[in-house]
Amino acid sequence: MFSGLIVIALACALALGAVPRQAGGTSSAEPKPPAQPSAVGDSEVRFDGEVLRGQSFEHDIGHGLVFRLTPAAADEGGGWVIEILPPAAPSDEPVEFSEIATPPYHSYNERYVAAAFGYSSKEAVKVTTRTFNFVQSVADVHIANEVVNAALYPSTVPETEKGRIASEAARLKLGRGELHILRSRITSGKGGDPDTIAWVKFEVTLNFSPGLTLQKVLAPQPAPLR
Numbered sequence: 001m002f003s004g005l006i007v008i009a010l011a012c013a014l015a016l017g018a019v020p021r022q023a024g025g026t027s028s029a030e031p032k033p034p035a036q037p038s039a040v041g042d043s044e045v046r047f048d049g050e051v052l053r054g055q056s057f058e059h060d061i062g063h064g065l066v067f068r069l070t071p072a073a074a075d076e077g078g079g080w081v082i083e084i085l086p087p088a089a090p091s092d093e094p095v096e097f098s099e100i101a102t103p104p105y106h107s108y109n110e111r112y113v114a115a116a117f118g119y120s121s122k123e124a125v126k127v128t129t130r131t132f133n134f135v136q137s138v139a140d141v142h143i144a145n146e147v148v149n150a151a152l153y154p155s156t157v158p159e160t161e162k163g164r165i166a167s168e169a170a171r172l173k174l175g176r177g178e179l180h181i182l183r184s185r186i187t188s189g190k191g192g193d194p195d196t197i198a199w200v201k202f203e204v205t206l207n208f209s210p211g212l213t214l215q216k217v218l219a220p221q222p223a224p225l226r
Contacts, residue, residue, distance in 0.1 A: 043209040048182070050201040053078045060087075061206055063136065065097070067177075072114035077121035077189075078196040079114025082179060084134040100144040101133035101174050101217060105152075113179065113200065121197045125184040133174045133217055136208065143168050144214055151218050169215040176210040179203075 047067075051057040057069040057080075066087055069080035084097040102109055108117035110130040115121040135144050147169045150157045157165065180203050187198040 045206045048203040053196060053198050063208055072116050074116040077115025077194040079124055082111040082132055090138060095138055095141055098132050098134040100148060101135050121186055121195045125181055128181040130179040132177050136175055140172060143172055147214055170213055172214040174212045175208045176212055177206045
């Protein structure tokens with residue numbers, strides 16, 4: 001989506017100028033489970049679900065978006081990547097809404113519920129809470145791409161553009177999500193194969209109006225001294 005991003009310190013990021021169904025989601029390879037109630041408001045969605053190794057999980061979260069757990073591509077022990085997507089991808093290119101808003105980039109971050117980037121399956125599920133951010137439209141994806149690339153490579157941004165991009169970062173509102181692992185099961189590897197994440201039961205809370213901007217994500221304010 002935004003090629004060339006690397007993991008660097010984002011403290012300099014803004015040196016630029018500065019609703020849903022009432023049912024749980026479904027696993028792609030299993031019969032649809034019985035409906036589970038979701039706590040729904042104008043800005044908050046809650047639901048729970050479970051997923052088996054190699055399967056995906058989807059849940060309509062309203063706001064023209066879908067929450068999905070996609071099986072991780074790395075074969076280091078299984079798991080999933082959290083994604084927020086439109087129900088139908090644009091015809092010109094795939095689009096996903098959480099990757100651009102959840103640093104660090106191209107590294108293990110809280111979108112991964114997976115054995116990847118050197119983390120084992122047991123280490124992956126030991127951390128039971130994942131917090132992630134997401135933009136909420138295709139147009140915002142394009143704006144966020146420009147802001148993040150400018151933050152990572154500030155020397156490539158013309159002086160005349162720095163103020164505008166900083167303003168975009170301050171205006172771009174994000175949603176925030178939290179996935180909490182309730183239970184999980186690990187299958188022990190045999191013959192030198194790694195242990196694998198066999199099953200996860202979880203709950204998700206999504207807040208579409210948490211008062212969060214891309215500026216705050218890229219250049220968070222230090223915690224006040226006590």
